[in-house]
Amino acid sequence: MILAIGYYLLITALILFLTLCLLVLTTALYVKLKLEPVKGVCTSNVRLDGKIALVTGGNQGIGLETARDLAARGARVLIACRDAKAAAEAIADIRATTGNDLVEFKHLDLAKFSSVRQFAEDFNSSYDRLDILVNNAGCAGLRSKSTEDGIDVVMQVNYFGAFLLTNLLLDKIITSKPSRIVIVSSWLHNYAKLRVEDLHKVGENDFFGQIYTYSNSKLCDLLWTKALAKRLPEGVTVNSLHPGVVKTNIFRRLSGFGLKLINFLCDLMYKTPKEGAQTTIHLCVSEEVEGVRGKYFMECKEAQYSSKADDDALVEQVWNKSLELTNLRDPL
Template identity: 65%
Template sequence: MFLTAVYYLLLIVFNLYIAICLLTLLGLLYYKIRIESVKGVCKSNARLDGKIALVTGGNQGIGLETARELAARGARVIIACRGAEKSAEAIQDIVATTGNKQVEYMHLDLSKFSSIRKFAADFNNIYDRLDILVNNAGRGGDKPKYTVDGIDFVMQVNYFGPFLLTKLLTEKLIASKPSRIVIVSSILHFFGNINVDTLDKIVGHSLKAMFYNYNNSKLCGVLWAKALAKKLPEEISVNSLHPGLVRTNIFNKLPPWFRKVFMFLCDLLNFKTPKEGAQTVVHLCVAEEVQNVRGKYFSECCEVKHKGLANNEDLVERVWNKSVELTS
């Protein structure tokens, strides 16, 4: 009886594994065929000489390619990340490929409000302007845990941390207007389901919480762009975006079996390279036609529809107020 029970349990687990793989494959196939059939490319040739750009998570993936492109256009680029060694390698790479030596590193840990406050104080003391702020850094697939500030780790790194950082740099952005704020969200924001009262909490069992808070963090990014568009001067462009399906290491913390399936599908479906994934980010940083566009959501370098819930002005305001409360 015991062996029979074990056999059926393993069979159920195996079938669940196959079902998850098939559903993931079908979902990705639908996305590639219906939504990402054409990869958008930033067509602007705008130069950024004399301007200062800050890119969080700029030492790898989409952030690295964004920093490279902004440097290639003449900007002074500050890479804000945790890893000094990897950032040094990234800077060496950017300088070698662009010829722009104005690329610098500053330590920033978005999972600690104390680190964010120190970073902002140092930045405000060192630099006299901030023309472009790219809130790119993010995490996904991490096991649910709380930060030292008592907030769900993924929610803090992906949303509350960037929220605080932007708030502390707002005066520099206003002083440098016309300036831009770019928020890297995701199409997964469509699966977000926000409860303002538990916005900072771990909700549900481990696997559910892992995806639940990632999706919510990306929905918060869309809501946040809308709130900033209402609260900041008109000369500050602020928008969110979906970079596309990009093969990066953001989901390295996923369970090994699921990560193997995910990486296999990345190859099978020709996921974007980080350079391709950075195109919409760069578009929002430099394109002349979006300087006066505010509170919108972009994909493939074009404005697209976001989740309808983000049009709820009451929700936008309540999430804003909760965010101010938690980061004060």
């Protein structure tokens, strides 16, 4: 009797496991067909000679491939990140593959407002223009903790740090128009659970808590795109994008089941970093995007996004709260 019960429980557990696997596979395939039935490619041949482009997180993954493409078009490219060694390797690679020696490293730690302010001060005193700003750097899967500025680290790296950096560089961007601001968001913004009064607070440390924090940061990227689009003068474009499911190491800090699930989905649907960079590059250079502002792109085309990003009241609330938390006066 006990043995029979054991077999029954084992078979039941096996059926449940197989059902879960089938559900995950079906969901992954649906997402693949829904979000990425084709891989968009930037077809623009625009040259960027004499232009200056700044790519945060340009030392690896999507950022590296974005920086490489902009350098191949003749731009002077600044890679802004924390890791000087990784940046040096990336720069040597870009110079070797593009023949463009105008590729530089500038230290930037988005998790520290003091670093962002120092970077902006140095940039504004050293360069006379900024034609393209790519807010690419991001993180995911970090254990929730507060930065020295009192903000959840994922929210600060993915949103508040870029928000502060961009606002501190706006004068250069505006005087360089036609110029472009590109903000790398994510389709996961659709799963955000945003409370404006809690934007800075440390999230939960379980798998789903980390995903919600990441999703919140990416929704803020869309809301901030909308706010900038309403405020910036003609000649400055600002748009956000979902790069696709790209096999990079951004989720490497997840553990256990969460990491295995992410890796499984990425293996099913992933793009290479070069493929994942195409929509970012499209927003940086394509003639089709000239004059387009406040939009969200996937596969080098405008795409649908969460209706929350069209809530003007929420856009303004998040903008004002972000100014408060970064200790900024409204630059526009």
